[in-house]
Amino acid sequence: DADTYQLMDYIKGPDFPTGGTIHGISGIVSAYSTGRGRIRVRSKTHYETMSNGKVAIVVTEIPYQVNKAKLVAEIADRVKNKEIEGITDLRDESDRDGMRIVIELHKDAIEDVVLENLFKFTQMQVTFGIINLALVDGKPQVLTLKQMIEQYxxxxxxxxxxxxxxxxxxxxxxxxxxxxxxxxxxxxxxxxxxxxxxxxxxxxxxxxxxxxxxxxxxxxxxxxxxxxxxxxxxxxxxxxxxxxxxxxxxxxxxxxxHEGRILAIIKDELNEMKEAYGDDRRTEIDVNDLDVDEEDLIPEEDVVVTITEDNYIKRIPLRTYRQQGRGGVGLVGMQTKEEDTVVNMFVTSSHNYVMFVTNTGRLLWLKGYRIPEGGRQSKGKPINNILSDIQDGEKVLSVIYTREFTDDKYILFATRNGLIKRTPLSAYGNVRQKGIKAIKLEDDDELVETRIINGDELIVLATKNGLAAKFPVSEVKATGRDTMGVKGITLNEGDRVVSMASVKSGDMLLTVSENGFGKISEVDDYRLTHRGSKGVITIKTTERNGRVVSVKRVEPENELIVTSEAGKMLRIRVADIRVTGRNAAGVKVMDLRDGDKVTALQPVDSSEVPEEDAEPAEIQE
Structure with missing residues (x-):
């Protein structure tokens, strides 16, 4: 009268000669209760710290029927093709005492993530199908565990x-x-x-x-x-x-x-078999199913991501940058190559999808935690090594990020020649390794900025010569992915769009120029026009100020991260920048030296840094 679970107290599951670990009992229960099931068997591994200080994954058992030499070759191929990252060395140290495959990791690698990827992409984890098929009275029949015992x-x-x-x-x-x-x-x-x-x-x-x-x-x-x-x-x-x-x-x-005597003989003979051939179980059974996503192994945190003109990228925990006062010099944010500058910077969660839009109008995806982490002064890694499908001659020009792809949000695109395009965010939700077409561009045009919006905002397009046009986003009809934009602003000769902001009435708009000056004005100070207008002055582009770099919607409780061509990064309070009229010249936001210029800025949530970390600076007009 025993049920499947009671029988499993004695017959726990398959036991393979090469060991390994069966993860989860649901497949075993299914096989024992219905006659069919699937089990996942993983290699047995542990971490070791090598003499050079690096951490290594050591494999001591592999799944049944997996060839060790082929497994080592498979891991090497996956690393070579960049399907698995974070591995610096791979060697087979197996001997007469047992199996030992050593997988040495990069010092910055997250051990659990690398191990999960090894299980995911190689035969370090395999799946076995179970069909309890037997001949019963000369006919094939799929049996439950209880039926198998009865038939035996x-x-x-x-x-x-x-x-x-x-x-x-x-x-x-x-x-x-x-x-x-x-x-x-x-x-x-x-x-x-x-x-x-x-x-x-x-x-x-x-x-x-x-x-x-x-x-x-x-x-x-x-x-x-x-x-x-x-x-x-x-x-x-x-x-x-x-x-x-x-x-x-x-x-x-x-x-x-007497049937009882027959059963007693069967029992005695089974005990004799147990004494003669029985040994300890080799395959362990972990009752926990493998439903852990790679993301669950990685702590979520806010990170600063920077991209240079030469397409070097890195992420740094936001907490790395202590807050300074307005007009501060800033910390060294990265070592850039000569004539290479930071052209894109944003703050996002390590668990968000980061979408990269290139100069050819293609869009590629990456999880935030897959962007390589770098030190404050490191230059980062070539983005071509991170985005596997990026093509020769392609450069990342704009970046957006989101946690999910919903139907009620849109991606807004702005180009250098003043075109603007709106497409539902859900149109880009089919995340895959290869990129897709995001926007169609003319040969003499390129993407300037992208932004995720709700669809009820006002749009501000800013030009390098200090003009800004504000109009309702509703004037931009939503279109499909592979389409061109419509005119958003009429440009004067020699002028071009450099930035875009999405705002609402009552918001504050920050404008920053290349020489480190900036100002905050009320959005309502900007005349509401229609799509295609020339716009109004947002900041005076005098010799002191230089050209406009960016416009951003900010809140008084925000902080601001500013980067320069020399790789400096400054984190200041938005509240330290005085609110002025639209035509004002602005105040110094960042103290630049030796011909250095501002290249990018990003507002961030001030809750990341305690108030006592602030270092006020002397106000410079």
């Missing part, structure tokens, strides 16, 4: 019964002969005399049948008996054999008459 017991009962019947028949044949011997021994002298006086074997056989009251087979057995069997010792042995054979016949008949 029926089979063993049949084996024991047929074997016992055979043994009984053999014992009864032997008894027939032994009875003839016993009759001859009881009349030994007469038997010998008859045989000696017989003319031939046939005469002797007939004579013995009449003398001893036996049949032809018994008489032949007596005639075949060697003379040495007629010694007193041999006669005693034959009598003992007769008694033992008689006992066996009675025992065989008792076995066949």
């Amino acid at each position: 017991i029926l089979h063993r009962k049949s084996v024991v019964t047929r074997r016992t019947k055979f043994d009984l028949a053999e014992a009864e044949k032997k008894e027939h002969i032994l009875e003839a011997y016993m009759a001859a021994f009881n009349m030994l002298d007469e038997t010998i005399e008859l045989i000696r006086n017989s003319a031939d074997t046939e005469t002797a056989n007939v004579g013995l049948q009449g003398l001893l009251n036996i049949d032809e087979i018994q008489a032949k057995a007596i005639l075949d008996l060697k003379l040495q069997k007629l010694t007193g010792l041999e006669i005693d042995t034959l009598r003992k054999d007769y008694d033992e054979n008689t006992r066996l016949i009675a025992d065989y008949k008792d076995i066949l008459a």
